[in-house]
Amino acid sequence: DTGVSQNPRHKITKRGQNVTFRCDPISEHNRLYWYRQTLGQGPEFLTYFQNEAQLEKSRLLSDRFSAERPKGSFSTLEIQRTEQGDSAMYLCASSPSRGPSEQYFGPGTRLTVT
Amino acid sequence: QKEVEQNSGPLSVPEGAIASLNCTYSDRGSQSFFWYRQYSGKSPELIMFIYSNGDKEDGRFTAQLNKASQYVSLLIRDSQPSDSATYLCAVTWPSGTYKYIFGTGTRLKVLA
Numbered sequence: 001d002t003g004v005s006q007n008p009r010h011k012i013t014k015r016g017q018n019v020t021f022r023c024d025p026i027s028e029h030n031r032l033y034w035y036r037q038t039l040g041q042g043p044e045f046l047t048y049f050q051n052e053a054q055l056e057k058s059r060l061l062s063d064r065f066s067a068e069r070p071k072g073s074f075s076t077l078e079i080q081r082t083e084q085g086d087s088a089m090y091l092c093a094s095s096p097s098r099g100p101s102e103q104y105f106g107p108g109t110r111l112t113v114t
Numbered sequence: 115q116k117e118v119e120q121n122s123g124p125l126s127v128p129e130g131a132i133a134s135l136n137c138t139y140s141d142r143g144s145q146s147f148f149w150y151r152q153y154s155g156k157s158p159e160l161i162m163f164i165y166s167n168g169d170k171e172d173g174r175f176t177a178q179l180n181k182a183s184q185y186v187s188l189l190i191r192d193s194q195p196s197d198s199a200t201y202l203c204a205v206t207w208p209s210g211t212y213k214y215i216f217g218t219g220t221r222l223k224v225l226a
Contacts, residue, residue, distance in 0.1 A: 042118075091158075
C-alpha cells in the first residue's frame with residue numbers, strides 16, 4: 001500500500017495527558033499537511049511542511065500543539081495537556097511539490113478526550 | 115465572510131438525475147480548486163481539481179470554474195445511491211501559497 005498512513009487510528013485519553021500521532025506520507029511527496037475535523041465541519045488547516053521545513057502554522061493552534069517532520073519523511077503531531085475540546089479527527093495529507101497540487105489524505109486518527 | 119462557502123444541505127436528488135454542488139470563495143487571487151468526497155467516518159478522497167476557467171470533465175463528474183464570479187461547482191451526472199456523501203470544496207488560500215482552505219461541505223443524498 002503506497003497511500004498515506006496514520007497511526008494510531010483511534011486514541012482515547014484522559015484530559016491533561018499528552019498524545020502523539022504519526023503520519024507517513026506517500027513516499028515521493030514533499031509536502032505534508034495536518035488538519036483537524038469535527039462533526040459537520042470541513043478539515044481545518046493546522047500546519048504544513050515542505051520537506052522538513054514547517055512553512056506555516058495556523059494561528060488557531062495554541063502552544064499545546066506541535067508538529068515535526070525531522071527528516072522530511074514521516075511527521076508527528078503532539079498535543080500536550082489535552083482538553084475535551086481537542087476531541088476530533090486528525091487528518092494528515094500529502095502532495096507532490098509541483099505547484100498547488102492535489103492532496104491525498106490518510107485514514108485519520110480519531111482522538112477522544114475524556 | 116467565510117473564505118470558502120458551501121451550502122450544508124442535504125441536497126436530495128433522485129437516482130439518475132444530475133446533482134449540482136456549488137462553492138464560493140473570497141480570495142480573488144486563488145488559483146487552484148479541488149473537490150473531495152467524504153463518506154461518513156472516512157477521510158476525504160480527491161474527485162477532481164480545476165485551475166482554469168471553464169469546464170473540466172472526468173467520467174460522470176464535471177467541475178466548472180468562474181473566477182470572475184468566484185465560484186466553482188461540481189456536477190454529478192447519472193447520480194447513484196453510492197454517490198451519497200459529503201462533498202468538500204477546497205481552495206488554495208491565500209493566493210500564492212500551498213495552504214488549502216476547505217468549505218464545510220455539502221451533504222448529498224441520492225434517492226433510489
